[in-house]
Amino acid sequence: MLKRLLSIKPLLLAALIATTFAAGADADSPARPEAKATPPVPLLWKVSDQDNAVYLLGSFHLLRPSDYPLSGDVSAAFEDAEAVVFELSPAEMASSALPTQMMQAALRQDGKSLQDDLDAATWQKLQNYANQNNLPLANFATFEPWFVGLSISILEMTKQGLDPKLGLDTHFMEIAKKAGKPTDGLELAGDQIRMLDGMDAVEQRQFIAEALEQAEKGPAEMEALHRAWRNGDADLLWSKMAGDMKREYPRLYQRINVDRNDAWLPKIQQRLSQSDSDDTLVVVGALHLLGSDGVVEKLRGKGYKVERVCSVCESEIKR
Template sequence: MRATTPTTRSPSAPLGRFLLDSLVSLAALLPVLLLAALVAGFLSIGRAHAEEVACKGVNLLEGWATTDPARVKSVEAEAARVVNGMGKFWKIEKPGVPASYLLGTMHVTDPRVLAMPEGAPDAFAGAATVIVESDEVLDETKARIALISDPSLTMFTDGSTIETYLDADQKVILTEGLKARGLPLPTVARMKPWMIASFVSLPPCELSRKAGGARFLDQKLAQDAVSQGKTLKGLETIVEQIRAIDGLPIAFHISALVETLKLGSLVEDAMETTTDLYLEGRIATIMPMLKAASQTVDDSDSEQQSVAFEQRIITDRNHVMATRAGPSLDAGNVFMAVGALHLPGPEGVVELLRKQGFTLTVLR
């Protein structure tokens, strides 16, 4: 029995920032499962003795349908205004070349997500080239080396620590929250807050599966591509991905980390709802749902930071992905997999590829 239910949680602007930061990243953007594994490696957090933990999240939209139908209606109305908002599996065509395919993914180990939609396994099997966000997901050691090659991306290198940026209340929350997760604050004090958040923002069941060696979908696709002799290409490096998120204000990351530790079971509920929406192909509903879950109050700083986050972590990277994928797609016979939230919208990957002359048709 939970002490706090999602429908009775009081509004909070930092909660809104957290949901847009940590959960959106978790659901469809940066491969934070890999990052969490790297943090575990840095801290020597044991994975050999991992115990399977059951996922306990509930679908927020289903609960709201009974308790707050107006909220559901608002979420669905906002999603309906987003171009290319339905579908996670697309066919890419251009005259004179074999068809290619685009799959929106979630960077999670959930078996439901690993089971690709109908048609995708055959498209993958027939592809000569596989494109993922970063081919560095193949090798955690290589990824770790890439991260520590620029210590300023992951650590405070100017003599400060995370405590330098905390007020008294934040320090108490961080100290107790990390202690409950077996991470004494002094142990991680020199780590950037996004690095710590990549570990503590994951639901326990995700950490458990990763600790047991489970692969997330993009990682599995990359490994399968190599084992089957396909050409594997990455659109970004992990360092590029981390620079994107590290470039956001430190206060943004501190707030996200602190609020993560305060949220408790709502993290699992939002993750379960995101997963259900993904499986249904309702990609454009994810962001409005997360915003509705946050119950964000009118806070101009929060709104500006959220806009900056979405621009830097979603929109800017959409353009990079579409541009870099173009030459391979021009040759055809490609299976391309990127985070699902990169697909919808007027500056989403689907629309950007159309502007390059490709015809994209939703399949699932």
């Protein structure tokens, strides 16, 4: 579940969860001390043709204040880019209609309740989780399982001090607006919502079961993923995020990662071909840039020059 969450944009979902469950959720977890740290090592690649470039930056969608400032490499890529592209455009993310659209997709339309979708053991675990976290379980009952599973994951991440408002893509949406740089999205919010709502019953049950399992394990796995992102460790992120999902849930991996990467590819190529001078910064979830199914290798396979941009890395990482 945590791995899948890193491949979608959770800011809107987090806002809906806060609104829906604020009456019961325990928000009094102790704040994490913010130790001073060196800037994160960027997951940043430069893709070039004969006359211009696209920078590909791997995002962690929820971050902490201590994850800023960013490295000089990332700042330089932003300064060099004439435009910034995200999974969803900032204009659509700010749309007042979008929360309603997502809530309508998440609400059940089949007359059943959440308990009807779950086996007895999973339902008991969900009840235990709700009691331990002072969550009104009745508020979950009318939602699709995918929404409940993602809700649990985001609640667990926010307990660890990770904030969707501090995510890397949100950061760049804000500074692109201040800098007056044009922005765009690689897909529509409706596409992302249909991707989630289109999961079959088995996949949706797995969403909840895995989210509850991760909650029982505690913060260790998410801390490891966050640390790997900070360290720019593409190989570890591949094995722990994409690799695990590809082995354990191949249909879901295809829908969440591969299909979307393939749909984005021509749009990124157009950015390379449509101008002889303008460069673009593309900010997407790190999962989408990793491994043989990732955008980086797909563009390399089409003959573009691809290089890791990382002044503090000992050597270029090809994954």
